[in-house]
Amino acid sequence: MVKDGNNSAAHFLPDRLDLESLRAAAACxxxxxxxxxxxxxxxxxxxxxxxxxxxxEQPGDQEDRQGHPFVGPAGRILDKGLAEAGIEREDVYVTNAVKHFSWVPRGKRRVHQKPTAGQITACLPWLEAELAAVEPRVVVVLGATAARALLGPAFKVTRQRGEPVPLGDRLAVATIHPSAVLRAPDRDAAYAGFLADLKVAAGTA
Known part of the structure; x- marks a missing residue:
């Protein structure tokens, strides 16, 4: 048993590991x-x-309500960055390290709460199954939570962002999460760095 009451999503994986079967099984x-x-x-x-x-990292408030990844404000930053980096949206599969919204109430609002290490580990079987099914050439790792899930706790996005690193038989390029651009004191500088990392990923594929 993983800490903080988590077990593992492995028990919920379907026999067939295609995306349609995975998506249906993940709903439960x-x-x-x-x-x-x-x-x-x-x-x-x-x-x-x-x-x-x-x-x-995980779905946000709007993603949780609508049932689709990256449809909130961070998703708009991501779409802008992809377009400017020359990455076609139809060449992209988007997902999160954790598939449920982690939040705490603050008045009437639901405020994002960072997933725990146990929750990240528990959800990893879904992410590994998605990687196996999609077989991407390049994985763009958005933020520290995704980096922990895929590249291990020793990997530091702040130090190693924008550098292609091996991930199995493919390459990964880490950058900040687009929501970090929205929170940055200097959004223009944060976005410029984010875009530069996406351009590295575009050149890697």
């Missing part, structure tokens, strides 16, 4: 405690074979 996942307060599982979306897989 109770592999960690986050399902209790989330509206729904927010699974990855995109083509069955994609040159790029983009992995974020």
């Amino acid at each position: 996942c109770e592999g960690c405690d986050l399902y209790r307060n989330a509206t729904r599982t927010v699974f990855g979306e995109g083509p069955g074979r994609a040159a790029y897989m983009l992995v974020g």
Whole structure:
């Protein structure tokens, strides 16, 4: 048993590991405690074979309500960056390291809460299955939570961002999460760095 009440999503994986079967099975996942307060599982979306897989942290408030990844403000930053980096949206599969929204109430608002290490570990079987099904050439790792899931706790986005690193038989390029651009004191500088990293990923594929 993983710490803080988490077990593993592995028990919920279907026999067939294609995206359609995975998405249907993930809708019933109770592999960690986050399902209790989330509206729904927010699974990855995109083509069955994609040159790029983009992995974020977790669904946000709008993603949880709508059931689709990267549809909130951070998603608009991501779409802008992809377009300017020359990455076609139809070549991209987007997902998150954690498939349920982790939040705490603040008045009437639901405020994002960083997933725990146990929750990240519990959800990893879904992400590994998505990687195996999609077979991307390049994985763009968006932020520290995704980096922990895919590249290990020793990997530091602040130090190693924008550098292609091996991830199995493919390459990964880490950058900040697009939501970090929105929170940055200097948004223009933060976005410029984010875009530079996406351009590295575009050149890697």
